[in-house]
Amino acid sequence: xxxxxxxxxxxxxxxxxxxxxxxxxxxxxxxxxxxxxxxxxxxxxxxxxxxxxxxxxxxxxxxxxxxxxxxxxxxxxxxxxxxxxxxxxxxxxxxxxxxxxxxxxxxxxxxxxxxxxxxxxxxxxxxxxxxxxxxxxxxxxxxxxxxxxxxxxxxxxxxxxxxxxxxxxxxxxxxxxxxxxxxxxxxxxxxxxxxxxxxxxxxxxxxxxxx
Numbered sequence: 001x002x003x004x005x006x007x008x009x010x011x012x013x014x015x016x017x018x019x020x021x022x023x024x025x026x027x028x029x030x031x032x033x034x035x036x037x038x039x040x041x042x043x044x045x046x047x048x049x050x051x052x053x054x055x056x057x058x059x060x061x062x063x064x065x066x067x068x069x070x071x072x073x074x075x076x077x078x079x080x081x082x083x084x085x086x087x088x089x090x091x092x093x094x095x096x097x098x099x100x101x102x103x104x105x106x107x108x109x110x111x112x113x114x115x116x117x118x119x120x121x122x123x124x125x126x127x128x129x130x131x132x133x134x135x136x137x138x139x140x141x142x143x144x145x146x147x148x149x150x151x152x153x154x155x156x157x158x159x160x161x162x163x164x165x166x167x168x169x170x171x172x173x174x175x176x177x178x179x180x181x182x183x184x185x186x187x188x189x190x191x192x193x194x195x196x197x198x199x200x201x202x203x204x205x206x207x208x209x210x211x
Contacts, residue, residue, distance in 0.1 A: 009083055009084075009086055009087035010084075010087050010186075010189070010190050011190065012083050013080055013083045013084050013087065013186055013190075014183075014186050014187060014190050016076055016079060016080035016083060017080060017179075017182055017183040017186045017187075018183065019076050020073065020076055020077055020080065020104070020179050020182065020183070021179045021180065021183050023069045023072050023073045023076060024069075024073060024175050024176055024179040025176075026065060026066075026069040027066055027069040027070050027073065027111075027172075027175070028172055028175075028176060030062045030063075030065045030066035030069065031066055031168060031172060033062050034052065034062060034063060034066060035168065037051065037052050037056055037059070038052070038118075040118070040157075040160045040161050040164040041157045041160060041161075042120060042155075042156050042157040042159075042160055043120075043157070045118060045119060045120035045160055046119060046120040046121060049063065049119050070108070070111055070112055070115070071112070073108045073111075073175070074105065074108045074109060074112060077101065077104055077105045077108055078105060080101065081101050081102070081105065084097065084098070084101065094185075094189060096181065096185040097182060097185040097186055097189060100178050100181045100182040100185060101182050103174075103178055104175065104178040104179055104182055107171055107174045107175050107178055108175060110166075110171050111167060111171045111172070111175060113131070114163045114166050114167035114171060115163075115167055116128045116131070117155070117159065117160060117163055118160065118163060118164060118167065120160065125155065128155070129155065132146060132149070132150065135149070148162070149162055149163065149166075150162070
């Protein structure tokens, strides 16, 4: 039996799912606008972003919206999963919502991580090097994964190009797909829950005989 409280939690999860899709769309749109001026190169990344922030019309606004949307996407996705957990919906027909939500969180974290070095700042450079050493320490696949990310030896233009490709094409497309599937699954299940709540209770065979 589904309570009204559980349905309200599910409605909250739906609203958060809409917010997730909106944030994903904002991040994707602003990312496309930034790509017109961004130069994925070790020497040009910092200067191109600085030029966007200072010279391009509304460039700073677009850059800020892109960063904030990515950060909020992680936070809202985590909050939404907590709301789903509190709603106690662990039935098998919620599998798509749970799986898409978990992968969406991981995808959003991946977007934030791959953006660390895209500005080629001192902070981003050294932070990426520290985290890269952690990746390299992973047994069996660490060195291979590092080579894929870095592009061989030292951090250089190839590294920026690799991370830019992963960030802008693979993970961004994944975020759009996962957020859409997640919202669709949430809306579908909310409709089913609503139907269960408002549907009149059918009489049992014994009650039917008495009537």
